[in-house]
Structures are given as C-alpha cells and as structure tokens.
Amino acid sequence: MRESPSAVAGPAPDFTDAWSHLLRSGPGLALPPQTLRRVAATTADLLRRALGDRTCDTALAEQAGTLLVEAHFTDPEILAAAVALLQIQPAGPERVPAVAGAFASGWAAALRERTLREQEAIQRAAFRAREDAERARNASEARFRALFEHAAIGIGIADVDGTIVQFNQALRELLGARPEDLWGRRVTELVHPEDAPGVWEAYEDLVRGRRERFQCDKPYYRRDGEVVWTHLTVSLIRDEHGEPRYQVAMVEDITDRYRLQERLRHQATHDPLTGLPNRTAFFERLEGLFEQPPPDARFGLCYVDLDGFKVVNDSLGHETGDQLLTAVAERLDAALAPLGHLVARLGGDEFVVLLEECRGDQEAVAVAKLVLTTLARPFLVGDQQLTIGASVGVLAQRIAATTPGAAVRAADLTLYRSKEAGRGRWTLFDPTHNARAVSRYAISVRLPVALDRGEFFVDYQPLCSLADGSLVAVEALVRWRHPEFGVLGPDEFVGTAEETGLIMPLGRWILERAVGQAAAWVRRYGEAAPQINVNLAVRQIRNPGLVHDVTSILDSTGLEPGRLELEITESAVIGPEDESLRALQAIADAGVSLAVDDFGTGWSNLAYLRDLPVSGLKIAGAFVTDPHRAGTDDPVGWRIVGGLVSLAHALGLTVTAEGVENSQHARRLRSLGCDWGQGWYFGRPMRPERIARWIERGRPD
Amino acid sequence: MRRPEWVPAGTDVETPNAARVYDYYLGGSHNFEADRDMARQAMALWPDLPVIMRANRAFLRRAVQHLAALGITRFLDIGSGIPTFGAVHEVARAVHPRARVVYVDMDPIAVAHSRLMLQDDPLSAMVMADMTDTGDLLSRPEVTDLLAPGEPVGVLLVAMLHFVTDAEDPRKIVGALRDAVPPGSHLVLTHASRESRPRQADSLAELYARRTTTPLVMRTRTDVAAFFDGWELLPPGLVWLSEWRPEDPESVGPHPEQMSGLAGVGRRP
Numbered sequence: 001m002r003e004s005p006s007a008v009a010g011p012a013p014d015f016t017d018a019w020s021h022l023l024r025s026g027p028g029l030a031l032p033p034q035t036l037r038r039v040a041a042t043t044a045d046l047l048r049r050a051l052g053d054r055t056c057d058t059a060l061a062e063q064a065g066t067l068l069v070e071a072h073f074t075d076p077e078i079l080a081a082a083v084a085l086l087q088i089q090p091a092g093p094e095r096v097p098a099v100a101g102a103f104a105s106g107w108a109a110a111l112r113e114r115t116l117r118e119q120e121a122i123q124r125a126a127f128r129a130r131e132d133a134e135r136a137r138n139a140s141e142a143r144f145r146a147l148f149e150h151a152a153i154g155i156g157i158a159d160v161d162g163t164i165v166q167f168n169q170a171l172r173e174l175l176g177a178r179p180e181d182l183w184g185r186r187v188t189e190l191v192h193p194e195d196a197p198g199v200w201e202a203y204e205d206l207v208r209g210r211r212e213r214f215q216c217d218k219p220y221y222r223r224d225g226e227v228v229w230t231h232l233t234v235s236l237i238r239d240e241h242g243e244p245r246y247q248v249a250m251v252e253d254i255t256d257r258y259r260l261q262e263r264l265r266h267q268a269t270h271d272p273l274t275g276l277p278n279r280t281a282f283f284e285r286l287e288g289l290f291e292q293p294p295p296d297a298r299f300g301l302c303y304v305d306l307d308g309f310k311v312v313n314d315s316l317g318h319e320t321g322d323q324l325l326t327a328v329a330e331r332l333d334a335a336l337a338p339l340g341h342l343v344a345r346l347g348g349d350e351f352v353v354l355l356e357e358c359r360g361d362q363e364a365v366a367v368a369k370l371v372l373t374t375l376a377r378p379f380l381v382g383d384q385q386l387t388i389g390a391s392v393g394v395l396a397q398r399i400a401a402t403t404p405g406a407a408v409r410a411a412d413l414t415l416y417r418s419k420e421a422g423r424g425r426w427t428l429f430d431p432t433h434n435a436r437a438v439s440r441y442a443i444s445v446r447l448p449v450a451l452d453r454g455e456f457f458v459d460y461q462p463l464c465s466l467a468d469g470s471l472v473a474v475e476a477l478v479r480w481r482h483p484e485f486g487v488l489g490p491d492e493f494v495g496t497a498e499e500t501g502l503i504m505p506l507g508r509w510i511l512e513r514a515v516g517q518a519a520a521w522v523r524r525y526g527e528a529a530p531q532i533n534v535n536l537a538v539r540q541i542r543n544p545g546l547v548h549d550v551t552s553i554l555d556s557t558g559l560e561p562g563r564l565e566l567e568i569t570e571s572a573v574i575g576p577e578d579e580s581l582r583a584l585q586a587i588a589d590a591g592v593s594l595a596v597d598d599f600g601t602g603w604s605n606l607a608y609l610r611d612l613p614v615s616g617l618k619i620a621g622a623f624v625t626d627p628h629r630a631g632t633d634d635p636v637g638w639r640i641v642g643g644l645v646s647l648a649h650a651l652g653l654t655v656t657a658e659g660v661e662n663s664q665h666a667r668r669l670r671s672l673g674c675d676w677g678q679g680w681y682f683g684r685p686m687r688p689e690r691i692a693r694w695i696e697r698g699r700p701d
Numbered sequence: 702m703r704r705p706e707w708v709p710a711g712t713d714v715e716t717p718n719a720a721r722v723y724d725y726y727l728g729g730s731h732n733f734e735a736d737r738d739m740a741r742q743a744m745a746l747w748p749d750l751p752v753i754m755r756a757n758r759a760f761l762r763r764a765v766q767h768l769a770a771l772g773i774t775r776f777l778d779i780g781s782g783i784p785t786f787g788a789v790h791e792v793a794r795a796v797h798p799r800a801r802v803v804y805v806d807m808d809p810i811a812v813a814h815s816r817l818m819l820q821d822d823p824l825s826a827m828v829m830a831d832m833t834d835t836g837d838l839l840s841r842p843e844v845t846d847l848l849a850p851g852e853p854v855g856v857l858l859v860a861m862l863h864f865v866t867d868a869e870d871p872r873k874i875v876g877a878l879r880d881a882v883p884p885g886s887h888l889v890l891t892h893a894s895r896e897s898r899p900r901q902a903d904s905l906a907e908l909y910a911r912r913t914t915t916p917l918v919m920r921t922r923t924d925v926a927a928f929f930d931g932w933e934l935l936p937p938g939l940v941w942l943s944e945w946r947p948e949d950p951e952s953v954g955p956h957p958e959q960m961s962g963l964a965g966v967g968r969r970p
Contacts, residue, residue, distance in 0.1 A: 030727075030755040030756075030758040030759045030762070030786075030787065031759075031787075032762060032766075032948070033948045033949055072727075072728065072785075072786050074728040074729075075728055075751075114730070115730040118729060118730035118731050118785075119730050119731075121731060121814060121817065121818075122721070122730070122731040122732065122733070122783075122810070122814060124813075124814075124817060125731075125810050125811075125813040125814030125817060126714055126733075126810050126813070128813035128816070128817065129809035129810045129812065129813040130809075132809065132813065133809060
C-alpha cells in the first residue's frame with residue numbers, strides 16, 4: 001500500500017488567517033480583541049495539529065470546539081462555517097472528516113452542557129423569585145389581615161349581590177352584632193327609614209359598575225335596637241377583566257357628631273323661648289316647597305300678629321309677656337300641628353302658619369278662623385287671666401305663580417291691611433291691592449336710587465328647541481335685590497318704573513348688560529352661544545333715542561345684530577300709522593329680530609302681525625297652560641294653539657310657547673309644529689354661570 | 702423606615718421578559734419558551750437584532766474599560782438584566798481588581814439570577830428597585846454605600862431608557878441621578894432609535910407593547926442627546942453603537958447606522 005499523501009499534507013498555509021477572520025465576524029464582535037486573538041490562536045493551533053498529524057488524537061479538535069463554546073461562540077452558523085473551512089483543508093481523505101466530526105462533536109457537547117447549565121440557573125432563579133414573592137405575599141397578607149382586623153374603622157366586604165363575605169371587629173362592635181348576625185347577610189337588608197334619598201340608587205349604580213364609589217351619612221340599627229349614625233364610604237372592586245366583583249364599605253361611627261349637629265341644627269332652627277321653628281326653619285320649609293313642585297300645587301300662609309301685645313309687655317313686664325307668648329305658641333301648635341301645618345315664630349309677637357298643601361282660599365281661611373278661635377279663650381299666665389286677640393293675613397296661591405319672598409311679603413301686607421281694617425279679624429290676600437301696596441311701599445321711593453346702587457341684576461331663562469330640547473335662546477329678566485324685600489321680579493316693579501319714567505335708564509341698562517353677556521358667550525362658545533331676547537317696554541319704543549341705543553350697544557359689545565331679539569308687547573304698537581312703527585322698522589333694518597311677546601293675552605290682532613317687521617311670536621304662558629288644565633279630552637284650547645302656530649308659520653314667524661311646564665306640554669306643542677318652548681319644564685330664570693355650564697355641556701345641570 | 706414590601710409582580714414565566722429576550726438574542730439559554738417565542742418573532746421582523754445586541758454588549762464593555770482606565774472603580778448598572786458574559790464587574794476588575802458594582806433591576810427573576818451569581822462576591826450587590834422612582838433607588842443602602850465616599854461613579858443606563866415612557870419622565874430620572882453623583886462621575890447610555898429604520902422600529906415597538914410589560918419607546922437623536930443635559934459628552938459624542946471608540950476599525954462595519962442604537966458617555970463636570 002502506498003503512503004497516503006496526507007501523511008505529509010496538513011492545513012493550508014493561510015488556515016490561521018482564515019480561521020481568525022471567521023471568528024472575528026459574528027459573535028466575536030462582543031469580545032475584547034485580545035481575547036478574540038487568543039481564542040483564535042489557541043483553537044487554530046489545536047486544529048492545525050489535529051489535521052497535520054494523523055497519529056495525533058482527534059481529541060484536539062474536540063477541545064477546539066469546547067473552547068469556542070466557552071468563548072461564547074454558540075451560534076450554529078459558526079459551526080457550519082468552521083466545518084466548511086475544515087473540509088477544504090488539504091489533509092488526508094479520512095483525516096478531514098474525522099477532524100471536522102470531532103470538532104463538531106466537541107462543540108455540540110459543550111453547547112449542550114452550557115445550555116443545561118444556563119437552563120438550570122434560570123430555573124433556579126425563577127424558583128427563588130417565586131419563593132421570595134410567596135414570602136412577600138404571606139407577609140403582606142399577614143399585615144393586611146392585621147390592618148383589617150384591628151382597624152379603628154369598620155370595614156365590610158360584600159359581593160356584588162350584596163352578600164356580606166368579610167367584616168372586621170370594629171364593624172361588629174359598631175353594629176353591636178355577633179359574627180353570625182353578619183355572615184351571609186344581605187347589605188340591602190340594612191335599610192333604615194332615615195336613609196338619605198338616593199343612597200340606594202347610588203348603591204345600585206355601584207354594584208352594577210356605573211360608579212366607582214359613593215359616600216353618605218347613614219343610620220343603622222344596632223342589634224340592641226339603638227340607632228348608630230355612620231359616615232359610609234363604599235368602593236367597588238373590579239376583577240382583572242374590569243367586571244364588578246366586590247364592594248368594600250368603610251364605616252365610621254359619627255353618632256356623637258350627628259347628635260351634636262342635630263342639636264346645633266335644632267338651636268339654629270328653633271325659637272328658644274317657645275320651642276317653635278324659627279324664621280330660618282320656616283323659610284327653609286317654604287323654599288323647599290318651591291323646589292320642583294307639581295304643576296298645580298298650592299300652598300297657604302296665615303300671617304298672625306297678636307293684637308295689643310305691646311300693652312301686655314309694657315304693663316305686666318317682659319316675663320309675663322314671654323309666658324304669654326309661650327302659651328300662645330303651645331296652643332297654636334296643639335291646634336294646627338295635628339292638621340299637618342307648620343307653626344313658626346317669626347319674631348316678637350308674629351307667628352306664621354304654613355299650609356304645605358292647600359286646596360284653595362277656603363282652606364286657608366278656615367285655618368285663619370281656627371287661629372282666631374284658638375286664641376280667643378283667655379290665657380292663664382301666673383295667676384292672671386289674659387285675653388289677647390290676633391289679626392291674620394291669609395294667602396293661598398299656586399306655587400308656580402309666586403316666589404317665597406313675594407308670598408311672605410304679600411301675606412305681611414295683607415296682615416297690615418287686616419290690622420288697618422280693625423283688629424281681631426282675618427283678611428284674604430287681594431292681588432291688585434297687593435301690587436298697589438308693594439308699589440306704594442317700596443318701589444317708588446327706592447327705585448330712583450336702586451340703579452345707581454347696583455341693586456339690579458339680570459337672570460336668563462332658557463328657550464329650547466321643541467324638536468330636540470337644545471338651548472336656542474335665553475330671555476333676559478331683570479331682578480331687583482331690594483335691601484328690605486329681597487329679590488323682586490319684574491312684575492313687581494316694572495309697572496312703577498314705566499309710570500315714573502325710570503324704565504328708560506333701566507331698560508338701557510338691561511339691554512347693555514344682556515347684550516354684553518351674549519357677546520361674551522359668543523366669544524367663548526362661538527356658534528353654540530344662544531340668541532339673547534330682551535324685553536322692550538312701551539315707553540322705550542316710543543323713545544326717539546331707542547334706535548341709537550340699540551345700535552351703539554351692539555357696536556360696543558361686538559354682538560352680531562342677528563343674535564339679538566327684542567320682545568315687544570302687542571300694546572306697544574297701536575296701528576300702521578303709529579310713530580313707533582318707524583323705530584321698530586329701523587331696528588329690524590339693522591338686522592335685529594323682533595318678536596311679539598305674550599301673544600294671546602291682549603288684543604291679539606292677527607292682521608297687524610303682517611304689518612309689523614317681526615320675525616317671532618311668543619304665545620302667552622296662560623294660553624299654553626290653560627288647555628292642559630281644562631283636561632286633555634277638551635281639545636279646543638289646543639286647537640287654538642295649533643291655529644296660531646299655522647298662522648304664524650304662514651307669516652314666516654318662529655313660534656315660541658311660553659309656560660311649558662311639563663313633558664306633556666312639550667310633546668303636544670311639538671306635535672302642533674311649535675318651534676321653541678320656554679317655561680319651567682326647560683328651566684327657570686337662572687344665573688348666567690348656569691347658562692354657561694349648559695352651553696359647555698350641551699345639557700342643563 | 703423600610704418601605705412595606707409589596708408582592709413583586711413578574712415571577713411568571715409565561716410572559717416574555719425584556720432581560721431574558723435580550724439573553725436569547727445574545728445566544729444564551731437563560732430564557733423560557735415564551736421569551737424565545739417572542740425573540741424569534743422579533744428576529745423575523747428584524748434579523749439583525751442579535752448583531753445589534755452584540756454591538757450593544759461590546760459598547761458596554763468598551764465604555765466600562767474606558768471608565769476604568771480613567772480611574773473609576775465604582776459602578777451603578779441600572780437595568781442590568783441577566784448578564785451572561787462580560788458583566789460590568791468582570792470587565793472593570795480586569796483593570797481594578799477591587800472595583801465595586803451595584804446592579805439594579807426590577808424583574809424578580811433577573812434579580813434572583815444575579816443574586817445567585819453574585820452570592821460569593823462581597824464587592825457586588827444586586828438591588829431590586831424601579832428606577833423610575835429615583836428617590837427610592839437612591840435611598841437604598843447598597844446605593845448610598847456606593848456613593849458614600851464621594852468618589853466618581855460610572856452610572857450605566859445601557860439599553861434601559863427606551864423602556865421608560867415619556868409619561869415616566871426619563872429626563873427627570875437622569876437629572877436626579879446626575880444630581881446624586883459626585884463631579885467626575887460618568888453616564889454611559891445607549892438607546893434604541895427609529896431613525897435609520899423607522900418601519901422595522903415601529904413594528905418592533907408594537908411587538909414589545911403587545912407581548913411584554915415593558916413597552917419599547919424609540920427616540921430621536923435630539924431626544925437622546927437631551928439626556929446628556931448637565932453632562933459633558935466625551936469624544937466622539939453621541940454616535941451609532943459600533944462607532945464609539947472602536948478597538949479595531951474593521952469592527953465598525955460599512956453601515957454603523959444599521960446598529961440602530963445610539964451610544965454616548967458623558968462626564969459630570
């Protein structure tokens with residue numbers, strides 16, 4: 001057999017260079033150059049020796065493979081490239097595969113070892129991390145259990161069906177309950193008659209996931225039957241998918257605070273002498289009636305003043321006077337409280353009876369008579385028999401037709417008339433007399449200075465589209481913050497202002513204020529800002545300066561004329577020949593809209609509408625309200641409204657219905673084709689800030 | 702007072718984790734199937750990722766060597782992950798055998814692994830902390846010990862800040878670290894950038910956001926440069942990974958921008 005040439009052959013002379021180059025690319029990048037050089041030199045040497053000497057053991061090649069893995073050459077591409085390079089070395093035909101195979105085997109075995117080592121290390125790390133987490137979780141749970149169990153505040157956890165699943169010591173003590181009283185009980189069983197309105201609605205919202213938490217003050221019955229007052233915070237806990245899972249209640253005992261508050265509240269709302277509710281309490285109750293009353297609700301007032309009390313006080317002394325007042329109070333309360341009426345002492349010898357529900361004048365008069373007969377019997381004070389009479393001003397009104405302040409003023413004035421007419425009697429409120437009296441009393445004297453003193457302000461009542469309820473316009477309504485009588489509405493002083501001529505500066509002031517406000521809304525909200533409606537008094541229309549006033553106010557505020565609508569009454573214009581028609585024409589020419597206000601209450605001359613430069617018609621409130629009151633099965637009134645709407649539309653006028661008090665009205669009017677509505681259903685006159693919020697949110701508060 | 706120890710999240714091996722995915726890119730086996738699956742998807746989008754990660758690793762080594770050569774013996778490696786080879790203490794100790802390193806990470810498995818590796822090393826410490834809460838990080842005893850002598854420190858934020866969202870205010874974090882270290886300290890920073898390959902970068906970011914708990918935020922060169930406010934950038938400035946002080950001109954390669962990572966070292970004056 002011939003000597004194999006491989007005995008003398010070996011790797012190519014450039015093998016070391018080629019080998020180094022192969023290692024430098026790829027993973028070698030991350031190694032320091034000197035390390036790379038060392039690894040390249042060592043492994044190249046091992047391979048050269050393995051290839052060059054057939055007596056030599058292929059273990060050298062295996063060792064080279066191992067070294068490469070240790071130097072982080074773990075990428076399989078390296079193995080492929082290395083084997084390819086070995087294959088082309090001019091060694092013997094058995095030698096090359098043997099060396100390449102041994103190299104690959106060394107590399108693979110080292111990689112396997114390394115992979116197992118690393119997997120073991122990372123598994124150990126994961127195990128350790130989980131152990132640590134478990135320990136932390138246990139410690140955490142122990143801490144939370146301690147926190148939960150020893151918290152000073154009562155804590156209870158229930159599922160969303162309301163079944164109590166967990167509670168702490170403090171909650172048990174607060175409710176005076178044993179664990180078995182609470183386990184598995186339903187939260188909804190813990191009702192109390194004094195639960196604030198809305199609490200259970202808030203609870204429903206919470207467990208259905210519509211809100212995250214709520215807070216309230218809530219009474220609970222303890223197991224012993226006592227009541228504990230609490231401040232309650234309930235929060236919703238959701239699961240990882242965001243579904244409501246648990247509710248957590250934190251319950252704080254505020255019984256002492258609550259009792260103190262109650263006592264303070266009693267002191268603040270009760271007269272210390274007689275124990276009757278005082279002026280504050282009376283006004284609270286009265287104002288409460290005015291919050292969202294049913295449309296036709298009525299109430300009554302009997303304003304009571306003792307006759308000749310001053311004489312008793314002056315001649316028999318304050319102490320006797322006080323005893324008499326106490327006796328009067330007791331007797332009034334005993335007679336009237338069982339009937340469900342509120343008796344309050346307003347001060348001095350003035351008392352008031354509030355009939356929260358009152359069918360009409362007759363019922364209020366009956367109460368006044370009862371007051372008089374109740375007080376008719378003599379009073380025993382000390383050892384004296386005292387006889388004291390009283391005068392009563394009686395008033396019964398629809399809540400919708402007045403305000404608390406106006407009603408009390410009216411009752412007071414009626415009492416005054418009663419006294420003037422001779423004592424010991426009742427007198428029924430008379431609206432015409434009242435208006436005159438209010439004027440006489442307060443308006444004429446004060447009115448001239450009121451404007452200078454800044455006692456007027458403007459509220460805004462919304463006009464809404466009947467089609468979609470959106471806010472389209474607001475009517476400016478002047479108010480007078482009278483230092484004595486409180487806030488007065490326009491009905492109470494505009495008449496006098498017209499008579500005295502003060503309507504001229506007042507009217508201009510209202511126009512400036514309202515247009516300025518409208519311009520501010522336009523700047524802030526742009527197209528979303530409502531049109532502004534301002535009332536013009538007859539005397540203003542007859543004033544030659546009106547056109548100039550309107551245009552200069554528009555100029556100075558920058559409001560587009562088309563966003564202003566002036567409301568005039570039918571009586572403002574006598575006929576086509578009237579002087580004021582020219583002024584209205586000039587205003588209309590300037591781009592300002594005009595609307596006829598209160599249509600249907602006066603002359604209601606349909607023909608003249610054609611001659612006036614108006615673009616809107618407002619159907620009087622009474623006109624809208626009456627058909628409803630006549631009953632829905634009497635369609636005549638509605639037919640009249642429907643006729644007015646068609647007529648107005650034929651003339652190209654926008655029709656606004658005033659006095660819209662409920663959704664039936666609104667629906668009916670919409671079906672009749674009426675454009676806009678105004679009235680309590682859409683909103684009462686309100687402060688401009690509320691209108692601004694409405695514009696912002698696109699809906700009322 | 703010690704903070705209450707909340708139960709750390711992230712001990713499950715079903716969710717891919719950035720540190721273990723990085724290990725896979727580098728050819729390591731310190732990872733689980735979920736990590737490998739995620740890494741394979743990423744590499745399908747961007748086959749160069751292993752090369753980029755090696756370049757990042759190589760930069761870290763060169764930067765630490767450079768700092769050690771400047772005399773720095775204390776290092777704070779934030780977001781250290783699972784250092785398989787070329788860990789900071791190994792590199793630094795080639796120059797200063799008593800170099801100290803505090804490693805910081807918030808992944809419990811990476812932390813546990815590092816603690817197992819370092820258990821016999823008195824000069825290294827592993828801190829589990831969330832670096833976005835710098836107040837907490839800087840108050841840890843291991844970190845206060847490192848800073849106590851007032852000697853300059855090498856602060857490493859290598860491939861770290863791109864896991865911090867803008868909402869977490871990374872500039873404020875870097876600022877707080879800068880204010881906490883003495884003058885002469887250095888900041889070593891690398892950051893993923895979408896500039897050279899926007900499309901691939903975006904799909905990669907999307908993958909991280911979807912699969913991991915650490916979304917990837919690519920930033921522009923200007924944004925990354927801003928992290929060096931209050932630091933003086935050492936030459937050659939903010940450059941592509943392989944361009945920073947290469948040991949061998951060949952290792953820069955013809956297209957350093959393909960590395961898609963920006964690197965820089967700044968000195969606190």
